[in-house]
Amino acid sequence: MHQAIGKKIDPLITWRPEYCKRCFTCINICPVKNLMFQDDEMVSLGKCIQCQLCEKYCPDFTIEVPPRKEDKK
């Protein structure tokens, strides 16, 4: 069996409601306060800087954010 597909709450952020336990760690770890809960659903305010801290600290493989593309010089 594979990981749940989840839903895109932002073009960058995938959230899997099946795995989420609503522990609020991602919301508090986010440096730009991008994430919040609205009626038990996670919403993004569109300020994501792709630091991936929410993905790193999430204990339940719930959030996924792609890494930032390196600047081509």
Add this chain to the structure above:
Amino acid sequence: MIYKDYVKWDRMPTNWCPGCSIGTVFRHLTLALEKAAVPREQMVVVSGIGCSGRAAGYFNVDSVHVTHGRAIPVAEGIKRSNEKLKVIVFSGDGDLVGIGGNHFLHSARRDSDIKVICINNGIYGMTGGQMAPTTPFGEKTLTSPFGTSYAPLNIQGIVTSNARYWYARTSSYHVNHLLKCLGEALEWPGFAFIEVMSFCIENFGRRQGFKNGFDMLFKLKQDYKLNPKPDGLLKNHELGVVKNVGQAS
């Protein structure tokens, strides 16, 4: 092979409490295995009793969930019967140094080629929050309502009293250091012990006045400081790696 291949997805979500950091350590172990490119057929995860003992069931590799405190002898037996396997012990402090303290002592002495990941939350979490050998001095628990009157066990001292050792102390807040330590331990030929400082919110933190798991996570940030090049052994509240490539005499 990516890190998602090491996880048994049909058993998700895990039964750990919301905000518990065992999931963070579990995730970083799968990332370290991806980085070290360990084939799934050539590794075994052994875990004992406790919340972190559940992790053996969430790994999509051969795994054993053994009785109280016996994770290290079972892992050592597996390693001795098949030398090719990479054997990882993933368990908690109550299981490894509390109940199975004697096995830990002698495995460290024999320098068996197993990697031990010990999640140290300083409490017997799953059984309701009783005082453990690793509970810090003066902390209030279920069985010590006026604060513990004993000093915690010195795990670093036990490991480093041998001629050849590898010991790391890291925390579930310092995830980059955790990932680095896990990767280094997988490479080390011998007994590697990683003590991951962690917390228990439901049965320990609530008695101390913490409301949420992330409050305790940020307390780890305040309490522990990284020491990249320790002079001798690590002091209290320092994170780092100490090792000695000595020969047993």
